[in-house]
Structure formats: structure tokens, C-alpha cells
Amino acid sequence: MNIIDNPYNEKIVEFTTQSNMRVIVVSKKSFVNQAVGIGTAFGGLTTSVLLNQQEKHLQPGLAHFLEHQLFESELGNIMGEFTKCGANVNAFTSYHETVYYFSTTNPLKKPMTLLMDMVNDVSISEASTQKEKGIILQELSMYDQMPEAMLLKQTFANLYREHPMKNDIGGSKESVQNITHDDLIQAYNLFYHPSQLTMVIVSFEDVNVIKQWIENHPLASKNTQKMDIKPMVVNETFDHLPQSFSMNMDVSQNKVTVALPITSFASTSKARLKQQWAIKVLLESHFSEINDDYQQWMDQGIINELFDYDVDIEQDYGHVLFLFENIKKEEANNFVLEQLQKLTVNKQAFEQMKRRWIFSSLRVFNRPSSIMTQLLHYSLKNDSYFDVIDAIESLTLEDLQQAKDNLETLTSVVEVTKKN
Amino acid sequence: MVKQTQANENFVFKATDKFKDITIVLRRMFSISKQNTTLAALLMYMLEDRNEKYPTKKEMLSIKDHLYGTTFSSGVVGYGKNMVLQIASKVMDPQFADDSKLLEKHSEWFVNMTHYPLLNQETFLEAKAQVRSSLIRDLDQPSKLAQIKAFEALGEDSVIAINLDGDLNTLEETTLQDVQKFFKDVYLQAHTSVYVIGNITKEDAKALYYDTLNIKEHFYPFECEALAKEKIEDVVESKDTTQTQLIKLLKTNVSMDHPLYLANRLAVAVLGQLPTSYLFVEIREKRSLCYSIYSQYIAFDGLCLIKTGIDTSNIDEVKELINQQVGALLDIDEDLLNQAKTMIINAIKNAEDELLSYVNLHYSYALIQQPFSSEQLIKDIQQVSKLDVVQAVSLWEELLTYVLKGEQA
Numbered sequence: 001m002n003i004i005d006n007p008y009n010e011k012i013v014e015f016t017t018q019s020n021m022r023v024i025v026v027s028k029k030s031f032v033n034q035a036v037g038i039g040t041a042f043g044g045l046t047t048s049v050l051l052n053q054q055e056k057h058l059q060p061g062l063a064h065f066l067e068h069q070l071f072e073s074e075l076g077n078i079m080g081e082f083t084k085c086g087a088n089v090n091a092f093t094s095y096h097e098t099v100y101y102f103s104t105t106n107p108l109k110k111p112m113t114l115l116m117d118m119v120n121d122v123s124i125s126e127a128s129t130q131k132e133k134g135i136i137l138q139e140l141s142m143y144d145q146m147p148e149a150m151l152l153k154q155t156f157a158n159l160y161r162e163h164p165m166k167n168d169i170g171g172s173k174e175s176v177q178n179i180t181h182d183d184l185i186q187a188y189n190l191f192y193h194p195s196q197l198t199m200v201i202v203s204f205e206d207v208n209v210i211k212q213w214i215e216n217h218p219l220a221s222k223n224t225q226k227m228d229i230k231p232m233v234v235n236e237t238f239d240h241l242p243q244s245f246s247m248n249m250d251v252s253q254n255k256v257t258v259a260l261p262i263t264s265f266a267s268t269s270k271a272r273l274k275q276q277w278a279i280k281v282l283l284e285s286h287f288s289e290i291n292d293d294y295q296q297w298m299d300q301g302i303i304n305e306l307f308d309y310d311v312d313i314e315q316d317y318g319h320v321l322f323l324f325e326n327i328k329k330e331e332a333n334n335f336v337l338e339q340l341q342k343l344t345v346n347k348q349a350f351e352q353m354k355r356r357w358i359f360s361s362l363r364v365f366n367r368p369s370s371i372m373t374q375l376l377h378y379s380l381k382n383d384s385y386f387d388v389i390d391a392i393e394s395l396t397l398e399d400l401q402q403a404k405d406n407l408e409t410l411t412s413v414v415e416v417t418k419k420n
Numbered sequence: 421m422v423k424q425t426q427a428n429e430n431f432v433f434k435a436t437d438k439f440k441d442i443t444i445v446l447r448r449m450f451s452i453s454k455q456n457t458t459l460a461a462l463l464m465y466m467l468e469d470r471n472e473k474y475p476t477k478k479e480m481l482s483i484k485d486h487l488y489g490t491t492f493s494s495g496v497v498g499y500g501k502n503m504v505l506q507i508a509s510k511v512m513d514p515q516f517a518d519d520s521k522l523l524e525k526h527s528e529w530f531v532n533m534t535h536y537p538l539l540n541q542e543t544f545l546e547a548k549a550q551v552r553s554s555l556i557r558d559l560d561q562p563s564k565l566a567q568i569k570a571f572e573a574l575g576e577d578s579v580i581a582i583n584l585d586g587d588l589n590t591l592e593e594t595t596l597q598d599v600q601k602f603f604k605d606v607y608l609q610a611h612t613s614v615y616v617i618g619n620i621t622k623e624d625a626k627a628l629y630y631d632t633l634n635i636k637e638h639f640y641p642f643e644c645e646a647l648a649k650e651k652i653e654d655v656v657e658s659k660d661t662t663q664t665q666l667i668k669l670l671k672t673n674v675s676m677d678h679p680l681y682l683a684n685r686l687a688v689a690v691l692g693q694l695p696t697s698y699l700f701v702e703i704r705e706k707r708s709l710c711y712s713i714y715s716q717y718i719a720f721d722g723l724c725l726i727k728t729g730i731d732t733s734n735i736d737e738v739k740e741l742i743n744q745q746v747g748a749l750l751d752i753d754e755d756l757l758n759q760a761k762t763m764i765i766n767a768i769k770n771a772e773d774e775l776l777s778y779v780n781l782h783y784s785y786a787l788i789q790q791p792f793s794s795e796q797l798i799k800d801i802q803q804v805s806k807l808d809v810v811q812a813v814s815l816w817e818e819l820l821t822y823v824l825k826g827e828q829a
Contacts, residue, residue, distance in 0.1 A: 030438035033773045079695030086762040089695070105769035106762075134708025138663070141829065142711055142729050145562045145661040250660035251560040253553060289477035298546060305465075305550045306557070325553060352482065356489040359512055366439045367773065419660065 001211065006386050010365060012375075013207055017220035019194035024379060025210055026202040026371055034203040035368040036112050037101035038119050041380045042066075042191035044095045044169030048232040051190070055232065058187065059179050060164070061136075061171015064093040066187050068136060070100065070118055072128045078118060087111035093169055096314075097380045098191075103369050108205050109213050119197065120219040122188040129181045136176050143170070147251050151416045155257040155321065158245050159412040163236045163317050193226050194219055200376045202368040233316045238263065241410035244329060246417055254417040255306075255325050256332040260340075262311075262318030264406045269315070269383050273391040276313045278403035279320065281395065283309050285349040286339060287322075302327060302335055320407070329415040337409060345400045357392050361385075430637055431630045432782060434617040440516060442523070442618030443775045444629050446507040446534060447783060448610035449640060452498065452579050454587040458551075458594055459602040460505050461586035463537070464494040465547040466599070467507070472536040473529075487526050488512040488519075492533055497780070499787060500675070500720035501579045501643055505607065507534060508776065513619045523620065527628035534633065539603060544596040555588050562824060563729065566665035570725075570822035573655045574669075580647065580721050611640035613786070615779050642787050646675040646722025651818050658825040664735060665824040668726040668742055673815040675722040677788040680815070682801055683808035687749050688717040688724050689760035690809075696759060698745035699726065707741075709734050719784075724816065732829045739821060749813040754806055765798050 004012040004024070011027040028034075042063045049056050070091070071078055082089035087104035089111070100118060102111050143149040153168050160166040170176070197219075201210055214220050238261045262279075266272045287309055288294060297303045306325045312318060324332040364370045364385070378385045450456055474480045484490050491510045496503055511526040519525070537543075558564045574581045612635045616625035649671065674684040692699035692715030699713045713728035730738050771777040771794070785792035 028438075030436070031773050033770045077696060077701075080759070083694050083696050083759045083763060086766040088763070088766070103770075105766050131705075131708050135704060135711055138708070138729065138731075139711035141663045141731075141826075142563075145663050145729075145826065147560050252556050253560060289481040292478060295477055301549075304553050306553070325557070352485045356485045359489040359516075362440050362512075362516060363510075366441070 001207070004384070007389060008362060008365060015211060017194065017215060019220055019222040020226075021194035021220065022198045022379065023211075023214055024198070024200045024375055025207045026200070026375065027204070027207055028202055028368055028371070029204045031204060031368055032105045033103055033368050034105070034108055034201075034205070035101065035103045035372040036108070036115055036199070036201045036203070037099050037372045037376045038115055038197055038199045039097050039099040039376045039380050040191050040196050041097055042187070042196075043093055043097045044167060045164045046191070046231060047164040047167065048234065049190070050230045050232055052228050059171060059183060060167035060175040061169070062179055062183060062187050063098050063191075064170045065132065065136060065176065065179050066184050067091045067093045067098045067100075068132045069124045069129065069184055070122065072124050072132070073118070078114065081114055082111055085110045085114075089115070095165070095169060097377065099373070099376060101369075101372060108203055108210070112201070112213060113217060116214070116217045116219045119192055120217070120222065122185060122192070124181065124184060126181045129184060133176060133179075136170065137173055140168075140170050140173055140176065147249055147255060147416050150247070150249060151255050151257055151414060154245065154247055154416075155259055155412070155414045158243065158414055159259045159261065159319060160236055160317070161240055163234045165317055190227055190229055193224060194222050195226050198376060198379045200372045200379070202371045235316060236261070238410060241412055244333070244413040246329065246415045248419040249416050251416060251418050253326050254415055255323070256327060256329045256413065256415045258322045258324070258332050258336045259412045259414075260320045260336075260408050261410065262313055262320065262406070263408060265313060265315070265318060269381060270387055270391070272313050272315070273383065273387055274395065274399060275403060276311050277391050278395055278399040279311045279313075279407070281350055281353055282343050282345070282400055282404055283311065283320070284353055285346045286343050290346075290349045290352070302331070329413045333411055333413045336411065340407060340409060343404050343407075345397050345404065347397060350395075350397070350400065354392055354395070358389060361389050361392075430613055430635055431626060432613065432615045433622045433625050434615070434778070435620070435622065436617065437619040438773075439513070439618055439775075441510040441512050442616065442620050444509045444511075444530060445615040445776070445779050446633070447504045447613045447615075447779070448607055449499070449502050449504050450606050450610045452501055452503045452582055452584070454582055454590045455598075456602070456606065457496070457503065457582055457584050458586040458590040459599055459606070460496055460503070461551045461554075462544070462547045462591075462594065462599050463603055463607060464496075464505065465550055466537045466539060466543050467533060468492060468494060469543060469547070470538045471532050472538055473532040475538055483529060487522065487529060488517045490526055490529070496584045498580075498584050498720070499642075499784075500645060503584060504783070505610075509533070515619070523624065523628055527632055530629065531632050535608075537603065539596065539600050541596055544599060548591065548594070551586055552588065552591055555586055555591070558585065562659055562661045562663065562665055562826070565659070566667055566822060566824040567727070569655070569657065569824065570667040570669060570820065573652060573820055573822055574649060575652075578647065578649060580718070580723065609636060611638065612636070613783060615782070617775050617778070644675050644677045644720055644788055646673050646678070647671055649819065652820045654821045654823070656823045656825060658827055660828065661826040662828045663729040664732045664826040664829045666728050666730060666735065666738060667822045668739075669819040669822075670724040670726070670746065671817045671819045672717075672722045672724050672812070673817065674812055676719040676784060678722075680808060680812040681719065683804050683812040685717055685719070685764065686757060686760045686801070686804055687752065687809050687813050688715050689764060690752055690756045691715045691724070691745060691749060692726060694756070694759060694763060696756060698748055699728075699742065702745055703728065703738060703741050709738055709741075723819070730829070732825050735823060735825075746816065750810055752806055752809050752813075757806060757809060761801050761804070765801055768794050768797055
């Protein structure tokens, strides 16, 4: 077992099973709750892959559908089995990953074994696939009635024309209808090989005992052939920008997003993390209470308490997103473009933010479930959670200047507004 | 029954070194009315925004960052005819910070935050605009709108019909003077409880976070009474959305201080709080009629709420299935009952790690004058029998079914 060094003196070890599954164990003796997650880097964006050097296209929403189906077991109601041993089980699919997890204050071995059983085999019938379609379609309808969820869905669908970010994580009603039983089995075989799985355990149990339990499970010694599979890199050209779009919903207040693509990416994931934080620092020093003008913008009704921004940079895409409420889309767009011209590198604000974010990252270790989620997320991207802290700590004023120089000024504006 | 909330519950301390920070929770209780909920919403915004010592947003953020990213948040919780305005702040355990005086500085800042808000016309107008937007935002969410409308349908004479987040009409009539009076006469005079949890001594906790707040120790009359209202005719409204919201309210006649309280809590869990619960299995898993369906026990009002989102064409089928599942509780499956016990006990144990859950549990028991002991509570849950649950469920009565029809569903 390797010890993972970290600035917070947390006891973290990792090892790899015979089947090549990566396992990370965090010892938290003083907590009564424990959290375990198993994840694969199969998410909403995984719609095109190179399989044995051949392009393969998958239906949008396939990862999310498979997440639902893994709870269908020939052994019976697997959720009920978790409940019997006092464990709360659930799963989620993001753009980048699918994660199955549980938390419990009760003995760990049984629910941990159940979780490993769940991902170790897939036993879904044609009938259960049809049944699950109905549930997933209701889930999509639920999100489609939420103004903010619809706004974000439409924002990405407009910003991206080629990249799979244009698709909703759950897919569309049409793509879900098109997913077949065979698609699900094939996706399982591609993305649930142990070498593509990472498991994170946060527990008060002895780490050697946990290791023994894991190594005794068939998932740890599974000897199936590993597929040669790589995500396809899709380069978006953004020739369609600038653009503007309105959609009507039964709402009383309009909401607007202004999105800007990032077209210049750093080459390594650590460098991209640093690039992302550099942009966050730049934006936070201008679009937050740190800026003297912030109060004036509120008083003028340009922004309100819902106003927010976000930065996301990955291997083949990146964007900055601003969210407004109760403002016309043209005004929001002009405001963003005007203010981006005024971005400055403020050393004092930079130090203030570094301090806030570094101590905020420490708080993740207050909850077993937060530790599990964060460690798993970064691990599935072949990064470490502690790289985030390094990225923030190592930022320089030059990094901020470079980030500023690379910001695009082409925008995609989307508005959700009331019907006439 | 009217009980007196005890003055000795003003200060609750819990020592633990498992967290990276120290948490301070301040709870002030007062009665629910449209005025009080609206004034509380305004005051919460103003408390968080700025104060006399830090009169600009910039200064406020700067001091929070200087105090190692200390946090300050507020919210409201309903307890029958009363509500609590809760303030929570987290400050880094000084062992992780490079400042031995951090807690003293935080304490001084916390007093400024809670006792010296900047209540002037400028901050008031900003708060009013933000609260208005927030209330309208909720009404734009069909799920939240349906819940607000379902409770409103119970009538103006029911306290639970009042939205704890505030009332739009009352907001428009509210003045700065109303907020100032509410702050002075209601908020500062309210029965107050302070919780301090973290790596700190009891003496320091009391000196820094209780003595400094000048809390008025007094008794507060607290009434715990299940809602007594006759059945109301079903309400059907519509909205141009993609899903229909269906809410069913049941009068259980069992509130938090009733001998059958735990049996009732287990019944609600078996009905719709587990992945194996009746509603989840019969309506979602077997028939794919919904994605989300659950039941909730509003214990201080003795209400059970059932909520789901469905296609309009399935309204009658789902209503019938819900009735069947409520009926099934009268012959509750023992295996499911045991699963519900296991999960509720798990949640009680978990409250040791989740501070706000702990505060909620402790506070609820203090209100009904039962000292909170997780060990005793777990024993009591284990002793609930099938007969107890059947007895509790036999008291349930239909109250209201509210449907918000999605015109595109």
C-alpha cells in the first residue's frame, strides 16, 4: 500500500487490486459515518470513443441509463439489501463519470460487498430495460419543467455544435427511446472493466482489514480482457458565435446566461487546473463583492443575488458562464463584454481569495461523503484532489495575466422568458 | 398541550475534535404569521449582507476571508405554530490557522453580525428586491409552487398555510420601520438557544459565544398540537409545464409529543422514505409512473405529505395506488418495518457527524421537554411493534389532494 502525502496530515493509502482496480482508503477513526464509492470515467460526454482504433458512437444518455440499470439485479432488489444492513445507497452520472456509493454507520463489510457485486456483473433483462425507460423519461420531464435546468441545457446546446457538451447528461427523450438492451450490455463491457474503476473508502475500520475484504471479492481478481478504448477528442470551432437565443416557459422572471468559449487549453491536466483557477481568480476579483462596483450593479438591477459565474476547462473544451435574472439578454451580454475589458490583476484580492479557497478545501475533510466524492472525482480524471490545492498555492500574477490575455470575447446568450 | 420551553436550554455545548472548524448555531423562536415570515426573510438578508462595523459588501467579504474563510448562513424552520430563525457560522479550528486569537476575533465579528445589522433605507430596499425575486423564483418552480398551493388550500386559519419563506403581498406593504421594530422587539427578545460544537472548551465556548450575546433567558410557551381540520375537497390547477405535480396531505392526528410518535415516523418511512417503500416499489419500480415519489412526516403539525411528479394521463391511477399503499400500512410488512427501524437508527447515529442534524434533533426534543439521548431514542425505536404502527395509522385521515396539471405532460 502506498501512502498518499497530503498537506492536511490525513491518513490516506492506495493500492491496486490484481484486476487493476485502483483503491483509495481514508482512515477517519473519529467519525461514526462511513462512505464508499466506486466510479468509472463513463459520463454524459462519453458519446464517441476509439475502440481498437475504430470510431464508435454511443447514444447520448447511455451512461446515465446504465447507472439506472445496475440497480437491477438477478439477485433481487439490491437497494433493499443495502437498506437491510442500514446503508443509504445511491448513484449519479455527471458529464465525466458514473459513481455508485453508499454511507452507513453500521458494519462496512456487507454493504461494501454489495456495492462491489453491483458493478462486478450486469444482469439486465429486456423487460427491465423497457421498464427503466419509463422512469428515465419521467426524470427528463422533471428537469424540463425547471427553468434553471432548462436554461443550462439550452446554454450548452447552443454553445456547442460538435462537442458532446451539447447533449444533456441524461440524453434526450429520443436518444433514451433509442437505447437498446444490447447497447447497455456493450457499454458495461467497455466501461466497467476493473482497470477502469476506482474505489474510495472513508471509514473507521482498520485499513488492512478493508484491503483484505476487497481482495477477497471477485471484482479484485476478475480476469477479463481489457478493451483498448480511448475517448475521442472533439475540437469545436465556434464559427457560429456570437449568437443569441430565447426560449419561452411559464415563468414570471426571466433568466439569462452569457457563455464564452475557451479555445486555448494547457496541455496537461495539472496545467489546465491551474489555468482554470487563474481564470476564477480573475473573475472573482472583478465579478464579486471585492469590486467596489458590485454594489452599484446590484442597485442598478444589473445583477441580483442569483448572479453567478462558473469556469470549466477540460481536455477538449472550456467555457466561462455567467448567470443573470430579471435583465434583458442584450443588456447582460453588453455588461459581460464591457466588464471583461476592465479585468485587472489585483494582487491584494488575489491573496485574499487564495486564503479563502485553501481553507475552504480543508473543509471537505469534515464529512466522509464529501471526502469520498472529491477524491473519486479527481482520481477518475487521473488527478489528485490535492492537485487543486497545489494549483491554487502555486498561482502567480503572471498566470493571471496569461489567463486574461487568452479570454475570448465571442458570446452565446440564452434567455428563458415568459410566454406572451 | 402548551409547554414551557426551558430557559436552561439556552446554551448547548458539544466537544469534539473531529471537525476542521468550530460551529456556532443560534436559534431564535417566535410565532408564525405572514408578517413574521416576511420580516424574517428581510432580516436574514440584511444580517448576512452588511452591518454597522462592516458597512459595505467589500468590507464584509474581506473580514470573512481574513478570518480564514469563516462562513455565516441563515434559514428558517417551522415547529407547528412557531418558527425558528437559525444562524450558523463556522470558523476554522485555530490549530489549522496561523492566528492564536482567531476565536476571539471571530466572536467579536459574530456579535456584530447578529446584533448590529445595517438597517437603513438603502439596505432595506435591496433586501426587499432580493426577497421578492427569491419568492417569485420559487413560484416559477412547479414542484415548489404545488407545495405552496397545497398548503394554502388548507385555508387562512391554518398556520401551515403560511409560507415560511415569506409572503409577496405582505412584502410590498412592509417598511423599514417594520423591520427595525421586528429586529428590536421580536428577534432580540425571542427565546434563544446557542449551540457550540467543536474543538473548544466549554468555558471558552460560553464566554465567546453565549455571554457576549446578552441572551435574555426566559420561558417561552410552546404548543405542540396536531392539525385538527376537516377534509377539504380536492384542488386541481394547471400550469404550462412538462409534468403534473400531485400532492396528498394526510392528517395523522399524531404530533411530536404523542405516545405513538415513533410508530408514526416508522409508518411514514415504510410508506415512502426507503428504496423498498410501498410508494417507490408500487408506483415507480413496478409501473414506471414516476421518477420521484416520497412521503414526509411534518411531525409538529401531525401531517403526512406525499409528493410525486407524473404524466397527466396517469393522475387517477396514481391517486388510487397511493390510497392502496396507505391502506397497506394497516397490515404493515414486518420485514419492511425492521428496515425502516434500521435506517432511522442509522440517521440518528449519523447526526453525530452532521452538526445541523444534531441541532435539529436536540432542539425538537427540548421543545417537547424530553432530554435528547440518542441511545434512549434508538432503544425506543427498537421497541415499536407492528401493533403500535397499525394503531398509529388507524388514526390517519384524508385531508387534501392537490394536483398541478402540467399542460404539456
